């Protein structure tokens with residue numbers, strides 16, 4: 001199946017079947033997030049994989065009645081760092097140094113550039129910047145899911161504080177940016193055959 005066919009096949013699932021995903025499918029979803037690009041490559045987020053039915057249920061009161069958070073196979077949560085520190089940047093630079101087999105001092109201009117760009121942001125701007133990176137990972141995840149015939153529903157319709165408390169994210173300096181229940185669509189999902197509404201080529205594209 002081509003990527004375009006997969007993007008036509010996918011839709012934002014409203015009702016999941018009770019079927020669970022295989023470990024291999026879950027690992028593929030995780031790997032797609034791991035490989036997603038991010039600005040500077042710093043990946044200022046973590047992926048929370050919720051399989052425990054009780055933890056999924058604890059998210060329900062904070063999801064505006066969207067019961068897919070508990071009826072899915074796994075509830076994936078992209079949670080961004082609320083603060084980016086000098087240590088975060090230096091540990092990233094150390095990883096680059098190891099992976100690319102370059103001495104850390106050869107990366108010092110790059111490190112200083114990242115510090116100048118990120119550490120000078122106001123706390124809210126820093127948090128927003130980190131949150132934006134989650135959406136790139138979300139897009140990569142949704143595309144991989146579609147190509148792999150795994151159903152998903154991206155969700156920002158939730159109470160951030162409630163989800164952060166339910167998942168203990170505050171304690172680890174994270175905040176939920178987007179939820180993404182994954183699993184297999186129900187045969188009774190009314191949304192499955194709904195035609196897509198998208199901008200036309202003409203309305204989308206500005207050719208210069």
Ligand SMILES: Cc1cc2nc3c(=O)[nH]c(=O)nc-3n(C[C@H](O)[C@H](O)[C@H](O)COP(=O)(O)O)c2cc1C
Nearest residue numbers: 010011012013014066153154155156157158178196
């Ligand atoms: C960032 C984001 C947040 C979304 N939040 C919700 C949500 O809270 N609940 C929901 O049912 N769908 C949500 N959606 C799904 C969109 O409504 C859906 O993708 C859009 O209407 C296009 O339909 P399709 O994905 O079925 O083709 C969200 C999508 C995105 C990308």
